[in-house]
Amino acid sequence: MQTVLVTGGSGFIGRHFCRAASQFGWHLIVLSRSPAKAKMVLPEAVQIVSNLDQIAADESIDVVVNLAGEPLAESRWTDGNKEKFYASRSGLTDSLYRFFRERELAPATLISGSAIGYYGSGSDPKHEESTVVDGFSHQLCDSWEKSANQFQSLGTRVCTLRTGIVLGDQGALAKMLLPFKYGLGGPIGDGRQMMSWIHITDMVNVLLHCIADTGLSGPINATAPNPVDNKTFVKALGETLHRSVALPMPGFMVRLLFGEMGVELLLQGQCVIPQKLQQNGFRFEFPSLPQALDDLLS
Numbered sequence: 001m002q003t004v005l006v007t008g009g010s011g012f013i014g015r016h017f018c019r020a021a022s023q024f025g026w027h028l029i030v031l032s033r034s035p036a037k038a039k040m041v042l043p044e045a046v047q048i049v050s051n052l053d054q055i056a057a058d059e060s061i062d063v064v065v066n067l068a069g070e071p072l073a074e075s076r077w078t079d080g081n082k083e084k085f086y087a088s089r090s091g092l093t094d095s096l097y098r099f100f101r102e103r104e105l106a107p108a109t110l111i112s113g114s115a116i117g118y119y120g121s122g123s124d125p126k127h128e129e130s131t132v133v134d135g136f137s138h139q140l141c142d143s144w145e146k147s148a149n150q151f152q153s154l155g156t157r158v159c160t161l162r163t164g165i166v167l168g169d170q171g172a173l174a175k176m177l178l179p180f181k182y183g184l185g186g187p188i189g190d191g192r193q194m195m196s197w198i199h200i201t202d203m204v205n206v207l208l209h210c211i212a213d214t215g216l217s218g219p220i221n222a223t224a225p226n227p228v229d230n231k232t233f234v235k236a237l238g239e240t241l242h243r244s245v246a247l248p249m250p251g252f253m254v255r256l257l258f259g260e261m262g263v264e265l266l267l268q269g270q271c272v273i274p275q276k277l278q279q280n281g282f283r284f285e286f287p288s289l290p291q292a293l294d295d296l297l298s
């Protein structure tokens with residue numbers, strides 16, 4: 001039986017992971033700021049702690065799945081919010097590192113979050129070794145990955161998952177459905193920005209795959225093999241929902257409404273290829289967008 005410590009376990013990806021992992025009979029420990037709320041969305045057997053000190057001194061943790069992070073798409077990127085984004089990712093990962101360094105019982109594996117924002121923006125295909133374009137998203141992801149990589153000095157195998165737009169019952173897709181319901185769903189800006197997405201089932205499978213395959217380490221693109229541009233995404237969504245596609249939301253309006261967040265998350269995109277997973281024989285259940293949308297929405 002594995003013991004797995006999960007941060008962000010109450011979130012969208014975390015709760016799906018915990019549900020899947022609990023079926024293997026693993027001992028799951030979720031670190032949450034709100035244990036009562038976390039309890040409501042997690043399987044009964046999951047142990048919830050609000051502080052790392054609540055973990056028994058002799059408890060040996062095999063794997064850490066590190067997903068915690070202040071949501072990026074729900075507020076403007078003010079200096080104060082940017083501090084929260086860093087503190088909840090790099091800051092929390094640094095505390096995890098200090099915790100394990102001091103107790104001298106390092107996990108064998110750390111699977112830590114990152115995002116496709118690591119690559120900055122651009123429509124050229126990005127694999128794990130590609131060059132990056134600087135910007136806030138890149139700096140945040142880079143800092144998060146560096147914090148995670150400190151675990152290497154403890155002998156821990158570290159995978160940093162450069163995660164795409166996760167499609168499921170929460171997150172970006174759920175937000176896109178409402179405008180479509182009212183006939184307002186349409187492309188954003190010129191619609192040419194690339195969207196690298198992944199179905200939540202595949203996302204959970206990537207996490208499980210990285211835990212199981214001890215040969216994997218370093219940055220790993222967690223995206224489906226068929227990224228599409230925004231126009232294609234919106235068209236596929238309209239077809240799945242049997243709704244017409246509205247006129248594009250002009251770029252200037254996105255800038256006005258959402259500022260830097262709108263520019264980096266909505267107007268700019270990345271064309272990310274899961275090269276390492278493909279070379280490693282990972283099989284996507286939902287490699288194409290129509291398949292993924294059909295599964296989630298019909």
Ligand SMILES: NC(=O)c1ccc[n+]([C@@H]2O[C@H](COP(=O)([O-])OP(=O)(O)OC[C@H]3O[C@@H](n4cnc5c(N)ncnc54)[C@H](OP(=O)(O)O)[C@@H]3O)[C@@H](O)[C@H]2O)c1
Nearest residue numbers: 008010011012013032033067068069070088115163165166
């Ligand atoms: N979903 C996506 O499409 C996507 C794409 C790329 C990368 N990611 C990254 O992957 C991670 C998980 O994504 P998700 O969609 O599952 O996120 P989510 O639903 O927003 O959940 C994030 C979790 O992080 C914890 N958290 C939030 N703010 C925090 C703060 N200020 N300090 C400490 N913990 C905090 C929360 O747990 P408690 O409230 O229980 O403490 C929450 O359950 C995030 O870091 C996200 O940036 C997600």
